[in-house]
Amino acid sequence: MSSQSPNPPVVATQQDQQTPKDSSSPTRADIPVGTDSADSGSSSTSASLYVGELDPMVTEAMLFEMFNSIGPVASIRVCRDAVTRRSLGYAYVNFHNVLDGERALENLNYSLIKGKPCRMMWSQRDPSLRKTGSGNIFIKNLDVTIDNKALHDTFSAFGNILSCKIATDEGGYSKGYGFVHYETEEAAENAIKHVDGMLLNDKKVFVGRHIARKERLAQMDGSRAKFTNVYVKNLGLETTDEEFHSLFSKYGPVTSALVSRDDTGASKGFGFVNFENPDDALNAVNALNETEHNGKILYVGRAQKKSEREEELRKQHEQAKMEKLAKYQGVNLYVKNLDDDLTDEKLSQEFSVYGVVTSAKIMRDDKGISKGFGFVCFSSPDEATKAVTEMNGKMIGSKPIYVALAQRKEARRSQLEAQMNQRSQMRMQQMGAMPGVPDYMAGAPMYYPPPSGFRPVFPPGGMVPGPRWAPQPRPGQPMPGYGGHPNSYPMQQRPPRMLLEMDNGELLNLLEDKASLDRKIDEAMNVLKAHLADESK
Template sequence: MNVAAKYRQASLYVGDLHADVTEDLLFKKFSSVGPVLSIRICRDLITRRSLGYAYVNFLQLADAQKALDTMNFDVVKGKSIRLMWSQRDAYLRKSGIGNVFIKNLDKSIDNKTLHEHFSAFGKILSSKVMSDDDQGSRGYAFVHFQNQVAADRAIEEMNGTLLKDCRLFVGRFKNRRDREAELRNRANEFTNVYVKNFGDDMDDESLKEVFSQYGKTLSVKVMTDTSGKSKGFGFVSFDSHEAAKKAVEKMNGKDINGQLLFVGRAQKKAERQAELKQMFGQLKQERFRKCHGVKLYIKNLDDTIDDTKLRKAFSSFGSISRVKVMQEEGRSKGFGLICFSFPEEAAKAMAEMNGRILGSKPLNIALARRS
């Protein structure tokens, strides 16, 4: 193993840092376990404020392992830090191998508690409870194990168990492509139908009479308010996809007592939100395709760079009509697009920003092809 490879293996990622943490403070902390080659806190290119994470490079791999074993979740400046091996293999991060998704977490579960509950199944490369802007838990998390065997054990033993009176869902991480394929398959196999825009006089029996002509119904329900009055919408569950599909085809848009019904596949809230998010993303991409200026393709973006920071970094070069950092699961995919109004502005931006460090990485900029 060459020296460079050895140093890479002795590198730790330090996350969830307080904004006031300095390199000197981290050096004092980590050098207590062994010689430290370098420490770099990643900072905003313009403001130089900490981005909340750093990299610590040890001279010896054993010292890095000791720090990981003994200092993970230590409190520094009032915040619990999160340590993991610096993962430079993009394929391992994005492949989903060993990656587990957990939801329905009690809001009191933090990174340390999550790690403690799942470390029994195998070596953890990273674990993270997702938080909102106020640093409160969003109720879901990701745990990345070193191998799929450990991940499968965690899923088998933890899925459906109670943790702080919350019944967990633990399953394999699915990337966006897999989730979209699942949604398409679900759309082709539905048996539950959503019906709305009918009158106040519609009850369960009346709704069943209307829809039972298309096939056997398992359940029919008109939603009502506290007084028992119809809210104007309901659900019909058929015993077969064919019957449900036929009901949608025949009844959607049909006039009943002067009102046009809406009849469609019943969807869970999360599924509707996923479809809307996908549609919104497609609209944004379409807007970029219609850019009347010059588009630049920005690669090798730091994970912390969002639309606002990317726009700010390039705004001095001219008029920017659109900026988009591509994302998946709320995380940057490492590239984005900027649309300048004039070719001269784009050329100047390319000349001065190509290779410049933004966040913690040197930018790679190219002229985007017109589509």
């Protein structure tokens, strides 16, 4: 669900509030080291720490127990997705004073929390300082056994480190490169001077300036304008290296020209030519591309890296998909709730009264069984609009069908998420207006430590009082969800989770799966009937 957006990671204290940079993707669970920076304790009055690399099950209470051993904690916030409420893997911890924050950095950085070493840094409230590349270095060809702590220990000898991270894949394994951000430019220069080209765990590492992605892309675009390496495919299998070299050398000095071959020496039908002069390479491409050689039409172009080819293919695929969508925009209809025995011809016939149907297809599985939905395409938007108005809710066979303009899956999901998010926000606002509703139910969750000496007081019998708007049970009868535990019911009467108790992600799945939604409603109705039957006794 790419459209989901996590809550702004706000860290509030009694004295002030701080709003770091928002996360823009649910999958993005970290402040990117290598582009962001953070204040050191000596140069900032902020007592807020960023704590990353957290297990999704880590809660505010766990972090409070850990950090309160250092000094009094003002507040703690685990940042969560706005829709699913799942942890994004990082948190903000506010101390009452900077010295406690410094001690936490010194003593707790890379400590294990639920089996994972956390990564801490000062939270930077000034975005202009985060975005500067000053003091930022890039290290590659790292041994995969080197983790964040080992990298930190290695490079801390050259100056105060603000942040340090090894890049990892989805499984948490090192990609062989990382970033270190120093407090000063001098420390970064010193690290590059002493570590670049040295052996770390028997591997020679490269250490250099970190270049922002935007600058790297600009440099790449500039390099594409001039090139010397040329890729040639659709070569005749009988083409020799000498013939291949002779074909291109007429356009300028060639440093190498080789036909790619397999282990047996047979040609693979493609090869590479490298020129001394970029202008000669460009002339060769312009002259030989799509020309005939040994009975075949050659492709001649600039040699690309695999990542560049994949990106170019992706763009071509996306462009073709968008052109197809634009072609059918406003004329393609989505139809669901269809009878299993309905045919494509019958579907086309039902809609043809509203205009010229160019195609009508019911979607089926591998066995040819109808999935209960399909698409109808008209020749003009006016015809499609009329069909939507007239056909939506009409009985075809034994069911009333649903008809709407066809949308991409991403657009439908985004629209559903926006609706669910809006309803969730409205519900939170309504709950916030209720007296006695705690903060974590009314809005973004925030953990505030209890006052010193606080002890909860419970009524006699150990019964924890429920919300004052909750219905009260009759004497001797448990109340579902409040006074009685679900396990106190007989097995056949235990209530399933009602719709209001489900998170938004599960609700979205139910909206797209009618069978699951019907089952959930049936379960709820059975529980209600059983409860009413008990009351009537």
